[in-house]
Amino acid sequence: MRTTDDVTGAASAGGGAGTCPGGSLDLETLAAVERRVLWLATSVIDHANRVRPNPSGLKVGGHQASSASMTSIMTALWFAQLGREDRVSVKPHASPVLHAVNYLLGELDESYLTTLRSFGGLQSYPSREKDPDPVDYSTGSVGIGATAPIWGALARRFVNTRFGGGGSGRQYALLGDAELDEGACWEAVLDPAVADLGEVVWVVDFNRQSLDRVVPNISATRLQGMFAAAGWQVITVKYGRLLRELFARPGGDALRARIDEMTNPEYQRLLRCSADQLRERLPGSGPGRETIAGLLSQLDDRAVVAVLRNLGGHDLGALTDAFARIDDTRPTVVFAYTVKGHGLPTAGHPQNHSALLTGEQMQQLAERVGADPADPWARFPEGSAEAVLCERTAARLRREDRRPQQPPSLPEDFGRTPSGKGSTQQALGRALLDLTRQAPQAARHVVTVCPDVASTTNLGGWLNKVGTWSPTQRRDWFADDAETILHWREQPGGQHIELGIAETNLVGLLGELGATWSRWGTPLLPIGVVYDPFVGRALEPWSFGMYAGGQSILVGTPSGVSLAPEGGAHQSVITPSIGLEQPGCTSYEPAFALDVEWCLLAALANLGRPGGSSAYLRLSTRAVDQALAHVPADSAARERRRKQSVAGGYLLRRHHDPALTIAVTGAMVTEALAAADRLDQLGVGADVVCVTSPDLLFRAVQARQGLQDGPDWILDQTFPRERARPLVTVLDGHPHTLAFLAGVNGMACRALGVTGFGQSGSPEEVYRYHGIDSDGIVAAALDLGTGLR
Template sequence: MDSASASAYPQRGGAATPAPRTDGRPADLAVLGEIQRRVLWLATAVIDHANRVRPNPSGLKVGGHQASSASMASIMTALWFHELTADDRVSVKPHASPVLHAINYLLGELDASHLETLRSFGGLQSYPSRAKDPDPVDYSTGSVGIGATAPVWGSIARRYVEGRFGGAGTGRQYALLGDAELDEGAIWEAVQDPMVPGLGEVVWVVDLNRQSLDRVVPDISADRLSGMFAAAGWQVLGVKYGHALQELFARPGGDALRVRLDSMGNPEYQRLLRCAPEQLRERLPGTGSTAEPIARLIAGLADAELHAALRNLGGHDLGALLDAFAAVDDSRPTVILAYTVKGYGLASEGHPQNHSSLLTEAQMRDLADRLGADLDAPWARFPAGSAAAQVCAAAAARLERPVRDTPAPPPVPADLGRTPSGTGTTQQALGRTLLDLTRSAPDAAARIVTVSPDVSSSTNLGGWINKVGVWAPVERTDWFADDAETILHWREQPTGRHIELGIAETNLVGLIGELGTTWSRWGQPLLPIGVLYDPFVNRALEPWSFGIYAGGQSILVGTPSGVTLAPEGGAHQSITTPSLGIEQPGCTTYEPAFALDTEWCLLAALGRLGRPDGDSAYLRLSTRPVDQALAAVPADQAARERRRRQVVAGAYALRRATGEPAVTLAAMGALVPEALAAADRLAALGVAADVVCVTSPDLLFRATQARRGLLDAPHWILDQVFPEQRATPLVTVLDGHPHTLAFLGTVNNVPVTTLGVSRFGQSGTIEDLYRYHGIDTDSIVCAALDLVD
């Protein structure tokens, strides 16, 4: 096994081994051990029932990760039945979900009937899910690495809510993660973020079983990991050996045994776990100067004692785990590196390919005998009045959380009453709308929290930040407050409403996802808005999508966008983001063309946050200056309201040709001016053209599906914007992939030509780039003429 320092006072980068303690422990650790064995049994039996007992007409393997669950049983038993309070939250590693369900069953939070539904339709989910599992789940996990980091962002969300509104309490934020998850970049992006070192409530427990899906990992080094966490300001605790092994180390020859185990590679150790007693006595001493004292030491051990001692790692020793939890320093984040055996206690323990293996019926019966269970009656709870039942009942009472109301957030106005004039950008409209909300709807604005990965000033949040300040747990001095040339005032204080992270998009979306769950966690709805450069939405999409899956409602603003960001070149020109917005569940995507459209879309999106029936939104904005007179906003109040309703429903007719049109131009975002110019050119050629401004391809696609009976959604917008009596050949154009709007041809089953961007760009002027990609006015005119001819 790789070495982890045993010193209570390690050098920089070392993992401290907590000193043993006895205060605050259960009167009898044996009772906790009895519960741990029942948890292991239930978790294993739940998977066994899903695969071997439940009818399976398809014959496909159901799966469920018995070995990965077994390595976590002790850690989770110590947490739930001794350590946790009602204020604590825990993110459970994906492959340990059966352990969580087993614990919730013993706590009375899950009916026995659910134990037979793992991975069945409508049953217990493959991985912990806040939204879909019937029992309490604090964090949805399943996407490796993202669930582990969620408690980091959850701790910031809790602090923000508690400081501004109250009701979020205190409590630790635990993440239980497998050592293979430490390969994920999202882990280290979170660890090194400058916001994280002060989060003392964050505790990560790493299941250091040193196995991946395919093999025993040869070079996992606890010392290296310890150094990386310590360098980021984390407390590092190592739980390597259990009390039985430590007692063995104290005997004559024990020092040699410890040196041998510390220097042993992971594969060799795992192989020893598979050895019969006589093989173990031959192999364990090894060669060299330590061989003879080790041989003498183990000669005095019975086979069963030697077998148990080799497996007595800290991650399976309840006393060692409780020592580690007691040593947590609440002034900084903590990581506990807990050595475990994958498949601990099962017939498959330590096998290199045990990740997806399943026990046979004979092995299950043997396990039941060893754990005091019954395969024919697998769901037995502890007898009423027994010591184990009393500990379970006490834990259930301790962990009971108050039922919280989920009040609706303050109402968000639909229209602020302004009509922008002159030249402006949709990106500027974002900042202007937020500022206007502070005056016209202060209660709603008080719930808005913006987040940025170090791009707040370049995405037009400067005025908002100057108005509301930057959030920090404690007030910090603004040393540039008296500098007359400083435009952006960086006032950091607990009352601030903007949170600035380091420049990592995955951290940004992780945080807005957790800020978007506060309505369901603590009954305090927030309206979170995350702003980032649109080219990097792809980098952030997976964790943001997972946050939406977990119930986090937020608004993601991508700006600037498309090849319209011409001088920046191909590296900063987003192509696929408009269609990604259509494809993302639980999210409505908007790409407005004008400032007022942006205001209306943003207000509509804010109005859907922080409620049980809410959803998230993605706004794709632009830095292209556009003459706002082109929006032709109706002066009549009723007509203006009709326009607003159409904008937030997905599209509106920006220009109707006199008489019957020959072609329809459907344009989105920054390309609307080109479509209007093309309509003028076509009119001069005697070709009448309607111009439709698309604000949400997402909502239009849902409307087409709904009109076919494939979706429960409104579809009135199609009849208003694309009436059958004005159906013509259609040209669609946007600064993004052309397939985004290709479906519009199916609204009235007309010929369609789709223009857009489908290749990498390069630097240049807007005119150069539009011409290069075939989305300029000339290209629109040519496409329209080809269709009508």
């Protein structure tokens, strides 16, 4: 337990009466509410595991100890601190506490209290989209819920400077100390964009236990120093009123020094001791032993046991005082020392993480907190001080419904037909610039985000056009430098946000930018651009953002082994199948610049609205001759091609007498067409299908088989039954991404792609190495037995 409570602001010695918005606070009433919250949270878990029938016999689970650890903090925060505009991310294992609080505030119907972790009931962890009561941030993936309020604060500031109406208020994250092991936390803390976010407040439930054990070497002093070095205000709430009063007595300094220098495991073991054992063990063997023993002799047995557990994270006065000292000019972290399982028989036990109270223990808890096991969901009597506090708190926190604005209308086609050679990555930058010219109102809602790769992913023109976002105007010192091509004009009206090199930060912000339509009623069209090989690194927080209702576009570029000279370290293999398999997202891998434009506009049109979804575009730096697209000149035929492109694919080349079909995705279209030409010379005709979205084609297959709702017309136009032939699929990625196409018409198939780590070389060498060059395609076609041995 090595630290002091003098690090940048300890709790006031007196504890104080505490105040809440609008007046003074009665700590006795608050303590009564805290006891009821503890009972309700514990009972919700107990009912799910011990009362509700469980025919399957599978463990239901829940975290009574983790919830008890947070009860004081959450009671003090909700009933004495929060304002209407504040938002809170609650650590995953404290979700029953959140539901208990919402129930007392009238925001959750009693019928849901018996449904924890049941189908359609209260979710295992807080969920914005699936829980029936108010949840500000979805949590569940450790570390991501902690950082979400940071990106929520940044997203709201963007909305306010660009459009207004985002409101104000603090963004709280309640997290366990073990969450600070997650790199995502420190990547967010250290990003330069975070240092000025004074509305961000982290409250750390510092119970020094993880899932498996007491953490032996966790050091609050080290953690506090890391936050302080990043520019955060650090507030420590270590000891409660009883301990502070004891420290003030003669000999109290020796006791304080003993506890301060005690290791975490020794302290936790003492929590499990009787009064007699504490009188023997707590004084230790140092020079202050006799002094400490004398101090303890002044206390009765009950006080000896209680005083060691009297930590600041369970002292309502100390907590409210700490919250009152938050400095809104910089981010703040509050270290609140707690006992895991506080108030329960399992308190401090090293294996209490998933421990459940027995029926007898629940009865004893009810007696101690003044609850009735026969009526476990009883509210406070009408007119009581506790009921009045709940009513006033509910009125103070009740938010007005914000009706989401209609997203801006978007064109479906700019009407331009690209020519010459170009890559899909270049097409992204051009499409964004075209949007500013042809649909300026929609373009105003676009915000791009990069982790220091804007220039290398062809966003330079867009960035120069719209400027970089900053909450305040900053001088561009290179504005008069003729050799500077990329200009960083930082201003409140900018539309590009450049973060440091951390993909998790990028997608965390992307998710929150994509949620502004539901939080504050202002729809944004967020596009994040990242190197495709690092999509896997960013996937979990982006996926969680989608689960929480964030709608955005992630662009992975450059991609595949087409980035040949960069070698295997920068060549992506699994990302095409990731896009296909990711829920809440539509994946595209266009081959031509016009496909990029069409798919991007379709993806943008699906953002910022109820029922909308995200999109992933996998783009390439490999230049492709745009004439190979053979875009129809006729307006009706062009529109037919566009609809097919955004639906998943189109028949690019139609042979008069096909013996096989080649289905190709992305930059490999050049090799596919070259192989078709060579096969034609060998007397083997081939149709070539350009697959723009394996994802949408797979959904169409599922719809045709009755496994999900949706259209399947695109299959009849890309793979018509009358032209069903043996199939070769090829892409710059894992071959199983397209292998399912063999089942469209039940034909033999050879699936070509990349299944191993790459190496440096020219594209021709690398393609040959992986067997995806035109030779490989021709050989695969012949192996299908199409008439030429």
